[in-house]
Amino acid sequence: MYEMADQSWRNQPRKMSEATVGQLSARIAEHVEAHGLSSIQLILHGGEPLLAGPELIAHTVAAVRQAVGPGVAVGASVQTNGVRLDKAFLRRFDDLGVRVGVSLDGTATGHDRHRRRPDGRGSHSAVVTGLSLLSAEYPHLFGGILCTIDVRNDPVRTYEALLGFQPPAVDFLLPHGNWVHPPPFLPDPAATPYADWLIAIFDRWYGARRQETEIRLFADIIHLLLGGESAGEAVGLAPARMVVIETDGGIEQSDTLKAAYQGAPATGFHVAHDTFDNVLLHPSLVVRQIGERALGGACLTCPVRRVCGGGLYAHRYHGERGFDGPSVFCRDMFHLITYIHHVVGRDVADLLEGRR
Numbered sequence: 502m503y504e505m506a507d508q509s510w511r512n513q514p515r516k517m518s519e520a521t522v523g524q525l526s527a528r529i530a531e532h533v534e535a536h537g538l539s540s541i542q543l544i545l546h547g548g549e550p551l552l553a554g555p556e557l558i559a560h561t562v563a564a565v566r567q568a569v570g571p572g573v574a575v576g577a578s579v580q581t582n583g584v585r586l587d588k589a590f591l592r593r594f595d596d597l598g599v600r601v602g603v604s605l606d607g608t609a610t611g612h613d614r615h616r617r618r619p620d621g622r623g624s625h626s627a628v629v630t631g632l633s634l635l636s637a638e639y640p641h642l643f644g645g646i647l648c649t650i651d652v653r654n655d656p657v658r659t660y661e662a663l664l665g666f667q668p669p670a671v672d673f674l675l676p677h678g679n680w681v682h683p684p685p686f687l688p689d690p691a692a693t694p695y696a697d698w699l700i701a702i703f704d705r706w707y708g709a710r711r712q713e714t715e716i717r718l719f720a721d722i723i724h725l726l727l728g729g730e731s732a733g734e735a736v737g738l739a740p741a742r743m744v745v746i747e748t749d750g751g752i753e754q755s756d757t758l759k760a761a762y763q764g765a766p767a768t769g770f771h772v773a774h775d776t777f778d779n780v781l782l783h784p785s786l787v788v789r790q791i792g793e794r795a796l797g798g799a800c801l802t803c804p805v806r807r808v809c810g811g812g813l814y815a816h817r818y819h820g821e822r823g824f825d826g827p828s829v830f831c832r833d834m835f836h837l838i839t840y841i842h843h844v845v846g847r848d849v850a851d852l853l854e855g856r857r
């Protein structure tokens with residue numbers, strides 16, 4: 502999976518040049534050929550990817566597809582804040598077969614608390630306009646909704662506000678945080694506010710008469726509990742399968758690492774002179790390829806370590822031990838996983854013993 506992003510804090514150009522798009526496309530093609538891949542995922546995000554404009558987006562997707570050739574499926578998508586999502590963009594995405602994910606934090610009150618325009622106005626109404634258009638007229642392009650958790654918002658109301666757009670999938674993201682910069686609302690070391698919030702939604706989602714949408718975090722946890730692998734990075738011990746390409750062509754790790762310290766995602770590699778296989782030799786990438794052997798501290802003996810996987814890598818950062826230890830959300834992760842284990846395990850047992 503290749504993600505393209507911008508990082509304004511590094512004073513990088515906000516748009517990728519055509520020369521860099523060419524270098525990037527050649528690197529992807531080289532990697533695809535070296536490993537005999539039949540499909541790849543290309544995600545354009547930011548910042549805000551729609552600021553690049555429809556021409557550059559179309560050029561980038563076309564350049565990558567041309568470079569890898571017709572035998573390789575390029576699943577292209579954009580992850581947008583939705584403010585600029587209009588008919589012109591959606592028509593273009595339809596022509597290109599580009600799927601669209603939109604960031605929305607639930608109700609107007611919950612969303613506008615954090616997501617504001619430069620003039621201070623909340624962006625909820627603009628996002629709703631774009632999202633409604635996507636959902637009603639281009640449902641085949643709708644990739645899902647990304648919602649960052651704020652435990653001040655009512656969880657079920659938040660979930661039901663998202664369900665109103667009939668998303669095929671919802672990603673609930675824990676807020677940025679680590680042991681140096683703790684996430685909000687974790688003042689009491691015995692409390693589990695994030696697990697409690699997510700469990701309220703799990704009960705609503707799992708208890709529905711039909712599955713109204715996929716919630717990737719819950720689906721991943723259930724899959725892992727049953728012996729499978731996770732699709733994302735939030736849980737599990739699957740190898741990291743994604744690199745980020747910045748607008749200047751720098752090759753980086755996941756954007757989530759930005760919360761650890763300035764420059765944390767950097768690798769020092771660049772699409773102009775480094776292969777993606779070279780990037781795999783970077784120590785931070787190596788530890789994210791070796792599964793359970795990379796866990797440290799309390800995670801090594803934790804009974805849910807194969808499901809939790811120490812949580813999101815960025816959430817483990819500690820001023821003294823680096824990433825060698827449990828997630829700052831450890832207690833929440835443990836509570837959420839053991840709760841889902843209990844509920845699903847009870848239902849499987851009931852089914853096998855004829856009680857359902």
Ligand code: SF4
Pocket residue numbers: 799800801803804805806807809810811812826827828830831832834835
């Ligand atoms: S629940 Fe805590 S100790 Fe267990 S694997 Fe996750 S972060 Fe590590």
